Amino acid sequence: MDQLNRSLSKLKPPSTIVRSNSSSALSTALAVAAAAMNENENYSATAFFGNRSIGTTTTGTDKRNEPKKDHTLTLEMLEPLPPKTVAGVKRKAEDEPPSRPSRVAAAGTAGPSKRPTSNTRGATATTAGAARKVAGAAAGTQRQQHPPPTKPAGRAQLQAQTRQTSRAIPAARPATAKAPLTSGKAGPTAAASRATRTTTPPVPAGGRPRAVLSARPKTGPSQPVTTRATTRSRSTTPATGTQPAQPRGAGKAAEVSVDIELPAKKKRAAWDTKGRLQDMEEVTGALYDMLNKSTGNITEMTQSLESNANKISELESFRIGLESKVVDKDIEHSDMLQKMSTVEQEIFMLNRKHLDNTKAMQSKQEMEVDQQKSIQARLQQDLDTTESSLRIATNQLEQQIQESANLRTTISTQSSNCLSFETDNRALKLKIERTEGTVAKRVVTIKELERQLSDSETQARKLQQKAKDEEASRRKLSNAIMDLKGHIRVFCRVRPYGSTDDAVASINYPDLEGREIVLAPTKGPKYPFTFDKVFAATSSQEDIFDEVSYMLPSIMNGGNACVFAYGATQTGKSYTLEGPSSTAEEPLGLIPRSILWIYEATRAPESNDWRYTVEVRHIGIYNETIYDLHAPEGSSTGTKHEIHSIAGNKIIVSGVNMTELKSAVMMGSLLRTAQRRQASIRTSLKDGYYSGHSVFTIRVVGVNSGTGKTKEGVLHFVDLVASDAASEVAKKDSGFEDSDKKKAPEIDQSLKGVEDVILTLSSHKDSQAPYLGSKLTHLLQGSFVDGNTKMLFVVHISPLSMHLEQTLRSLRFAAKVNNCLLVGGLNSAPSPSTSSSSAAAVPRKAGGSGSTSSSATSSSSVTAVVPRRSKLT
Numbered sequence: 037m038d039q040l041n042r043s044l045s046k047l048k049p050p051s052t053i054v055r056s057n058s059s060s061a062l063s064t065a066l067a068v069a070a071a072a073m074n075e076n077e078n079y080s081a082t083a084f085f086g087n088r089s090i091g092t093t094t095t096g097t098d099k100r101n102e103p104k105k106d107h108t109l110t111l112e113m114l115e116p117l118p119p120k121t122v123a124g125v126k127r128k129a130e131d132e133p134p135s136r137p138s139r140v141a142a143a144g145t146a147g148p149s150k151r152p153t154s155n156t157r158g159a160t161a162t163t164a165g166a167a168r169k170v171a172g173a174a175a176g177t178q179r180q181q182h183p184p185p186t187k188p189a190g191r192a193q194l195q196a197q198t199r200q201t202s203r204a205i206p207a208a209r210p211a212t213a214k215a216p217l218t219s220g221k222a223g224p225t226a227a228a229s230r231a232t233r234t235t236t237p238p239v240p241a242g243g244r245p246r247a248v249l250s251a252r253p254k255t256g257p258s259q260p261v262t263t264r265a266t267t268r269s270r271s272t273t274p275a276t277g278t279q280p281a282q283p284r285g286a287g288k289a290a291e292v293s294v295d296i297e298l299p300a301k302k303k304r305a306a307w308d309t310k311g312r313l314q315d316m317e318e319v320t321g322a323l324y325d326m327l328n329k330s331t332g333n334i335t336e337m338t339q340s341l342e343s344n345a346n347k348i349s350e351l352e353s354f355r356i357g358l359e360s361k362v363v364d365k366d367i368e369h370s371d372m373l374q375k376m377s378t379v380e381q382e383i384f385m386l387n388r389k390h391l392d393n394t395k396a397m398q399s400k401q402e403m404e405v406d407q408q409k410s411i412q413a414r415l416q417q418d419l420d421t422t423e424s425s426l427r428i429a430t431n432q433l434e435q436q437i438q439e440s441a442n443l444r445t446t447i448s449t450q451s452s453n454c455l456s457f458e459t460d461n462r463a464l465k466l467k468i469e470r471t472e473g474t475v476a477k478r479v480v481t482i483k484e485l486e487r488q489l490s491d492s493e494t495q496a497r498k499l500q501q502k503a504k505d506e507e508a509s510r511r512k513l514s515n516a517i518m519d520l521k522g523h524i525r526v527f528c529r530v531r532p533y534g535s536t537d538d539a540v541a542s543i544n545y546p547d548l549e550g551r552e553i554v555l556a557p558t559k560g561p562k563y564p565f566t567f568d569k570v571f572a573a574t575s576s577q578e579d580i581f582d583e584v585s586y587m588l589p590s591i592m593n594g595g596n597a598c599v600f601a602y603g604a605t606q607t608g609k610s611y612t613l614e615g616p617s618s619t620a621e622e623p624l625g626l627i628p629r630s631i632l633w634i635y636e637a638t639r640a641p642e643s644n645d646w647r648y649t650v651e652v653r654h655i656g657i658y659n660e661t662i663y664d665l666h667a668p669e670g671s672s673t674g675t676k677h678e679i680h681s682i683a684g685n686k687i688i689v690s691g692v693n694m695t696e697l698k699s700a701v702m703m704g705s706l707l708r709t710a711q712r713r714q715a716s717i718r719t720s721l722k723d724g725y726y727s728g729h730s731v732f733t734i735r736v737v738g739v740n741s742g743t744g745k746t747k748e749g750v751l752h753f754v755d756l757v758a759s760d761a762a763s764e765v766a767k768k769d770s771g772f773e774d775s776d777k778k779k780a781p782e783i784d785q786s787l788k789g790v791e792d793v794i795l796t797l798s799s800h801k802d803s804q805a806p807y808l809g810s811k812l813t814h815l816l817q818g819s820f821v822d823g824n825t826k827m828l829f830v831v832h833i834s835p836l837s838m839h840l841e842q843t844l845r846s847l848r849f850a851a852k853v854n855n856c857l858l859v860g861g862l863n864s865a866p867s868p869s870t871s872s873s874s875a876a877a878v879p880r881k882a883g884g885s886g887s888t889s890s891s892a893t894s895s896s897s898v899t900a901v902v903p904r905r906s907k908l909t
């Protein structure tokens with residue numbers, strides 16, 4: 037009791053635990069709680085057996101909505117209750133639904149003790165007995181407070197579970213978690229209870245009942261206290277969380293209420309133990325009444341639980357039926373979903389088809405609209421055109437009406453004129469008849485003329501044929517004359533006048549054949565000269581080439597020829613040989629024309645098995661020094677070249693190679709190269725007025741692919757140094773300085789060497805010919821010693837009177853050469869062309885002395901005209 041009193045003194049804190057092995061503790065605690073009640077505090081008392089709440093009593097429930105302190109009083113039964121009194125529901129495991137108790141084993145509330153409070157021992161015993169009853173009632177209440185099972189079970193099964201659970205409780209208690217017994221009651225009181233339990237010492241094995249009593253004063257200390265013990269039995273929510281449909285009355289809480297009117301507290305003196313005991317007995321009696329009432333209520337509650345169990349079993353079967361229906365509904369639902377999906381897909385396809393059709397119809401409609409618009413535009417255009425045409429037609433109609441009116445006027449005018457026209461017509465008819473007579477006569481005359489023309493054409497053809505025959509015979513005669521003359525021919529070419537203001541010398545060409553030239557100065561005698569051909573200033577490059585080309589067939593056949601261009605400076609030597617400004621431009625000179633001719637000849641069908649190679653070389657001779665004019669540009673001009681004679685009268689120049697002409701086009705660049713080379717040589721010699729000789733050599737080598745026979749023809753074009761230069765040097769011989777003095781003899785020697793060689797050969801002393809007298813004659817030795825070599829001297833003269841002296845000098849040199857006669861066979865066998873005439877050396881009359889003008893040989897009256905093509909044969 038002392039312990040209880042000490043505990044009661046600790047009621048003020050929010051939570052108080054009272055442990056006692058006396059079953060009267062509950063009733064005592066209730067009494068003390070009633071005594072400790074006041075208006076500002078709530079109390080709740082909970083009885084525990086072990087860690088299991090077996091009853092909860094609250095007092096002083098606030099109904100005034102005022103803030104009050106909560107106090108919890110926990111009573112733990114230290115004595116274990118009999119097994120049958122603790123029968124209740126315990127969850128076997130957290131994942132298993134709790135078993136529903138089959139029935140309440142014991143119920144009841146301990147009634148109030150009738151013993152006086154002064155008898156402490158007796159009161160204690162009475163209180164202990166009452167407390168045991170209260171604890172039993174609380175345990176019964178607790179059993180009723182267990183939540184109903186989530187799943188209904190059979191009654192037998194539930195009873196078996198209950199028995200099993202009752203037996204397992206003591207052993208399972210320590211390891212079982214303390215779960216709140218009332219679902220949804222986890223308020224401050226439950227939290228405080230859990231906090232209290234955590235501070236509770238370890239529970240001994242075998243478990244112990246615990247009774248917790250919470251008391252809350254409802255009224256003041258002087259007010260009678262009403263204690264209500266409430267036991268609720270409530271269905272809990274299934275673990276799955278699903279809330280099945282409940283039948284009417286299902287889930288309703290079974291509630292037992294016991295109202296106890298406690299006697300009002302009386303103030304007694306401390307010494308009035310008897311009175312106080314009496315008070316306590318009154319309280320105990322009241323508690324017993326409450327217990328009795330509770331027992332009745334528990335019976336009712338048990339019946340209610342049984343009916344609830346039946347309802348639950350009905351509900352379970354109802355739920356199973358519902359589940360099967362749900363399954364069926366699910367299947368139907370999935371079927372419906374599938375059908376819906378199919379239908380939606382069909383709807384989608386239909387929609388898409390509908391959209392496509394709509395689009396197609398729209399595009400078709402738009403196209404039709406466009407077509408209609410274009411048709412409308414075309415119609416509008418046609419309408420406009422028609423309207424404009426109509427307007428034009430209207431205008432034209434108006435014009436035609438106007439014209440018609442004019443025409444009517446004109447017709448009337450013309451009608452008047454018609455009479456006069458008819459008169460004129462008759463006159464014209466008469467005139468036409470007369471004209472037709474004249475035409476008939478003229479037709480006869482035309483026929484006569486046509487006949488005469490036909491006769492004339494026949495005559496002309498005969499004459500042409502006769503002319504051809506005569507031309508052929510003339511050529512024969514020309515060749516014969518050439519053979520008679522020998523192989524030296526001399527031409528004279530007069531340069532055009534140019535744009536100078538100098539007086540032009542009087543030059544006459546007396547004969548028709550063009551072989552004579554007469555210089556006729558205004559004062560003094562005339563100077564006639566006769567050559568093989570005289571080319572007036574009007575002659576062309578082609579004219580002179582026609583006369584030169586007779587030599588080319590012999591070159592193709594392996595013969596030799598030399599063309600010498602001789603004359604004063606600026607008289608056209610280079611022009612004749614190379615062309616204007618030494619380029620391959622028109623009009624081409626003798627060198628490019630000869631090369632073109634040779635190229636054509638090498639490709640001619642008549643060349644048959646012969647394969648030709650054309651090579652060229654250009655050599656300059658300055659002061660008896662040899663230069664390669666085809667040397668690469670920029671190469672040294674100081675390279676020494678020497679002339680060597682080799683077997684077969686062949687002449688080679690060291691360090692100077694023949695350049696093969698792959699094409700005739702190369703000719704132009706080669707001539708330009710030579711021109712630049714000559715300029716650089718002149719610069720290196722510092723010789724402003726003097727130019728040397730140049731020798732352009734064409735070598736044609738033919739190889740017969742059938743017989744293997746070879747032939748080599750050589751053609752030299754020699755540009756001789758100006759005669760006036762030589763003469764000027766000679767004339768100023770005494771006035772020149774030493775270095776220049778040396779030049780004059782060399783130049784003169786070079787020219788004279790050519791003349792000496794030719795004169796020696798013409799006097800049949802070829803073995804004594806001074807070939808080595810100069811570099812030029814040495815270089816040309818191969819051609820000189822060949823008896824078949826054809827030589828052509830072309831002397832160039834100026835048309836100006838101021839150059840008369842130089843012109844005379846050139847013409848006299850040419851006349852001297854012209855007097856020479858070289859006939860094949862001097863030192864070699866005669867050529868086939870000269871075989872008929874070479875046996876007789878025909879002396880030539882002097883025709884170039886300048887003293888006579890009519891001494892030209894009669895045999896030279898026929899000029900050899902050699903067409904290029906005809907000479908190929």
Ligand SMILES: Nc1ncnc2c1ncn2[C@@H]1O[C@H](COP(=O)(O)OP(=O)(O)OP(=O)(O)O)[C@@H](O)[C@H]1O
Pocket residue numbers: 530531532603604605606607608609610611612616617727758832
């Ligand atoms: N038959 C011609 N027709 C037209 N122009 C000509 C004729 N002959 C010469 N000429 C012109 O006369 C000028 C001198 O000619 P070219 O240089 O050939 O003389 P050249 O005798 O070679 O002179 P040089 O002895 O100084 O070398 C050139 O401008 C040339 O074009």
